[in-house]
Amino acid sequence: MIEMIDVHKSFGEKVVLNGFSLSVEEGGTVSLVGFSGAGKSVALKHIVGLLEPDSGTVRVDGQEVPKLSRDALYELRRKVGYVFQFAALFDSMTIAENLAMGLIKRGGYSREEIEERITDSLNRVELEGFQDRFPADLSGGQKKRAGLARAIAFGPKYLLYDEPTSGLDPVTTAVIDRLILKMRDELGVTSLVITHDMGSAYRVSDRIAMLYEGQVLEEGTPDEIRNASHPIVRGFVEGKPELVEQGAAAKG
Amino acid sequence: MSSRGIAWTRPFAAIGRAAGGFFAAFGRFGAFFIEAIRSLRDVTTWAPLLVGQMKKLGVDSIPIALFLAGFTGIVLALQASYTFTGAIPLYFVGTLVGKTMILELGPVLTGLALSGRVGANIAAQLGTMRVSEQIDALETLAYNPVAYLVLPRVIAGILMFPIIVIFADVVGITAGWFTAINLLDMSTEEFVRGLRLFHDPFDITYSLIKMTSFGLIVTIIGCFEGFTTKGGAEGVGIATTRAVVTSSMLILVFDALWAVVLLQP
Numbered sequence: 001m002i003e004m005i006d007v008h009k010s011f012g013e014k015v016v017l018n019g020f021s022l023s024v025e026e027g028g029t030v031s032l033v034g035f036s037g038a039g040k041s042v043a044l045k046h047i048v049g050l051l052e053p054d055s056g057t058v059r060v061d062g063q064e065v066p067k068l069s070r071d072a073l074y075e076l077r078r079k080v081g082y083v084f085q086f087a088a089l090f091d092s093m094t095i096a097e098n099l100a101m102g103l104i105k106r107g108g109y110s111r112e113e114i115e116e117r118i119t120d121s122l123n124r125v126e127l128e129g130f131q132d133r134f135p136a137d138l139s140g141g142q143k144k145r146a147g148l149a150r151a152i153a154f155g156p157k158y159l160l161y162d163e164p165t166s167g168l169d170p171v172t173t174a175v176i177d178r179l180i181l182k183m184r185d186e187l188g189v190t191s192l193v194i195t196h197d198m199g200s201a202y203r204v205s206d207r208i209a210m211l212y213e214g215q216v217l218e219e220g221t222p223d224e225i226r227n228a229s230h231p232i233v234r235g236f237v238e239g240k241p242e243l244v245e246q247g248a249a250a251k252g
Numbered sequence: 253m254s255s256r257g258i259a260w261t262r263p264f265a266a267i268g269r270a271a272g273g274f275f276a277a278f279g280r281f282g283a284f285f286i287e288a289i290r291s292l293r294d295v296t297t298w299a300p301l302l303v304g305q306m307k308k309l310g311v312d313s314i315p316i317a318l319f320l321a322g323f324t325g326i327v328l329a330l331q332a333s334y335t336f337t338g339a340i341p342l343y344f345v346g347t348l349v350g351k352t353m354i355l356e357l358g359p360v361l362t363g364l365a366l367s368g369r370v371g372a373n374i375a376a377q378l379g380t381m382r383v384s385e386q387i388d389a390l391e392t393l394a395y396n397p398v399a400y401l402v403l404p405r406v407i408a409g410i411l412m413f414p415i416i417v418i419f420a421d422v423v424g425i426t427a428g429w430f431t432a433i434n435l436l437d438m439s440t441e442e443f444v445r446g447l448r449l450f451h452d453p454f455d456i457t458y459s460l461i462k463m464t465s466f467g468l469i470v471t472i473i474g475c476f477e478g479f480t481t482k483g484g485a486e487g488v489g490i491a492t493t494r495a496v497v498t499s500s501m502l503i504l505v506f507d508a509l510w511a512v513v514l515l516q517p
Contacts, residue, residue, distance in 0.1 A: 048392050074394040082392035088385035102393040150393075 001026055002047055002158065002192060007056035008214075009042060016042045017053070018214030029184055029191040031201035034211035035236070040194040041085070041162050043211065047192070048080050048160070049073045060158070078106055081151030081189075085163040087143040089135040095122070095146050096131035102154040121149040124186070125179055141172035148179060152187065159183060161193040165200045173200060180204045198237050202226065210236060284476050287398050288406065294399035301404035309370050309405060309471070310412025314419055316369055317362045321420035324357050325349060325427030333436045342438055346446025349428030354455045358421040360507050363466035366413065367499040371474040374405055375495035378478025379488040387479070402475040406468065413467030414460040421459065462510050466503050473499040 002024040009017040016039040024030045032040050045051040046058045049065050058065045060076060068076060089098050099118045103109050109117065122130055125145040135143060144164060151159060161180065165173040177200050183189050195201050201208050202222045209219040210233050218225065218233045228234055231250065235243030291298070332348040378401060381387050390397045425447070432438040477495040481487045 045388075050388055050391060070396075074396070077392055077394040080392065082389070084385050084389060086384060088389035090381075090386055090389070091384075101390075101395070105394045150389075 001059075001061065002190070003057065003059040004043065004046065005057040005059075007043070007046060007053045007058060009039075009046070009051065009053050015214055017056075020056070020211070020215055022209055022216055022219075024190055024192050026190055027184070027188060028206045029180070029193065029204055031193045031195055031205040031208045032211055033196055033198065033201050033208060033236070036196060038211045039214060040196075040211055044082075044160050044162055044192065044194050047158075048077055048082060078102075078154065079157045081154070081156035081159045083144070083147050083151045083159065083161045083164055085166060087135070087147035089143060089146055089150070091135050094132050094134055095127070095138075095149075098135070098146065099150050099153045102150065106154050117153050121153040122146075124152065124182065125149045126175070141168050141175065144168070144176060145179065148176075148183075152183060152189075155187070156189060159189045159191045161191065161195075163194055163196075165195060165197050173197065174203075176200075177203045280480065281476055284398075284479065285472065288402050288472070288475075291396055291399040291403055294396050294403075297396060297399040298403035298407070301400070302407055305404040305408035306412050309374075309408045310416060313366055313369055313412075314416055316365055317416045317420045318423045320361050320365050321353070321358060321424035322427040324361060325353060325424035325429075326431045328352055328357070328424070329428040329431040329436065333432075342436065343442040343446035343449070345428070345432050345436065345438065346443040347449050348446075349432075349443075350425055350447040351450060351455070353424040353428070354421050354459050356507075358424055359417050359459050359462040359466060360503065362417050362420045363413070363463065363470065363503045363507075364500055366416070366466070367470045367496055367503060370409065371470040371495045371499045372492050374471060374474030375477040375481075375492045376488055378475060379481035379491040382479060382481045383484055383487060397479075402472075402479070405475055406471040409467035409471030410464055411467070413470070414463045417459055417463040421456075458510070458514055461514070462507065465506050465510070469502045469506065470499045473502065 002022075004020060004022045007017050007020045008015075009020075020039075020043055022030070022032065022043070032043065034040050042051060046053055047060060047065065049068065052066045060080070063072070063076060065073070065076065089095070090101070093101075096115075096118050099121055100114050103114050103117055118131060122128060125148050127142060127145050127149060130138075130142070130146065135146070138146060148161075148164070164180065165176050168176065180191065180193065181204055184191060191204075193201070193204060205222055207219060208222055208225040209216045210225070211217070212232055218228055218230055220228070225233065225237060228237070231243045231247030233247075235241065235245075235247060328349045329345055332345040333342065336342065336344060378387070381401070387397050387401070390400055429440065429443050429447075432443045433440055474495045477491040477498070481491040483490075
């Protein structure tokens with residue numbers, strides 16, 4: 001289970017998270033939505049210790065992430081796959097070498113087992129035969145899928161997706177959404193998806209939370225969010241800036 | 253406070269901000285350096301990458317170092333001859349070429365050239381990895397990025413820069429000898445006599461000590477600037493420039509420092 005409780009994070013004068021709380025139950029898929037620059041990726045990075053909160057609690061499997069020793073943090077990271085917004089593939093390596101990185105670090109695999117895992121992961125994301133290609137040779141959608149393959153190659157318990165569908169065409173977006181559901185159903189992973197694509201959030205999530213001004217403004221099932229009464233939430237999900245302005249004015 | 257009073261304080265505020273910025277950067281560099289030392293224990297991460305970096309940063313830098321050293325040796329021999337103008341025996345050309353190449357120009361010119369070639373390369377590569385989240389990706393895959401990216405480069409620099417300077421010294425002196433016997437009407441015996449006249453084996457040790465420190469400076473500054481890159485392509489450009497400028501300045505500072513520490517009678 002992932003828990004973030006009353007997390008505060010600022011960069012200089014800029015307050016990004018201001019009492020942010022969110023939890024993801026075992027086996028569930030939660031989407032965190034919000035405006036660009038709202039702090040969604042910042043929240044995600046706290047879960048794997050890439051950022052430390054100024055105050056508040058971040059727990060994964062009951063372990064307080066900011067309090068973990070370096071070795072314990074690396075141990076925790078072996079349970080978490082992270083899919084980056086722009087894939088963050090190592091551009092000097094082939095796709096197979098990218099996927100092998102996590103497996104080599106985890107240890108205990110023979111060369112054959114590593115090759116088998118790489119092939120299996122690439123097949124799952126529908127990139128059969130891409131082992132020897134370099135990231136520069138891939139399209140945006142293929143890069144995202146390769147990033148997902150790298151994240152699942154070592155069999156993580158949790159998957160964190162940072163804007164997995166941003167910048168993709170509707171068909172490729174649907175492919176990525178299908179893969180997120182496939183990872184949940186076939187691998188049983190617990191997922192947290194950062195997105196501002198509501199169509200994608202409705203398709204893949206059990207629950208959706210909206211981040212606004214550093215806090216979760218509304219949380220619920222996809223249907224509850226779709227029918228939310230809060231003007232900012234409605235304005236966001238329906239793409240109506242006038243509702244957002246009205247809600248912001250009311251909020252003061 | 254009057255506007256006149258505010259205007260008076262501005263220069264002091266600017267100096268204060270600059271000083272604060274300098275000490276903040278110095279503190280960040282100190283923390284980075286300590287982290288690099290702590291990461292040494294992660295041998296299984298950095299050791300397999302060391303040979304590759306020794307080739308990339310060291311072996312591949314030899315041509316530029318030899319090119320510089322060769323032309324420096326030629327110029328040294330000709331300038332020595334021009335300066336002596338018959339008042340000093342010509343075999344001192346060998347002395348000047350040997351001493352200057354080994355003690356000063358071999359290490360310093362090679363160091364400055366490599367701060368451009370190696371330091372800029374490291375800063376640009378790691379800076380690009382930083383802004384494209386590849387360093388974050390390494391962390392999420394449970395790698396210590398300092399052990400994986402920094403240590404192989406820094407250790408390769410420390411090991412390879414002294415080897416490069418040995419080649420540079422030899423080529424520089426050989427170029428000086430070649431110039432002396434072909435353009436200055438000197439014999440090989442005269443050149444070698446001058447070369448051996450004030451030679452002290454410590455000169456070579458001094459050259460190697462300097463070059464080892466330059467290897468550390470160029471690589472650790474390149475890594476630090478790359479790791480702390482912010483923004484996109486512009487940030488990478490700024491980091492690369494800063495890596496070259498800072499390491500070049502530190503090479504000159506340490507050049508003077510080693511002279512004070514090791515050459516004072």
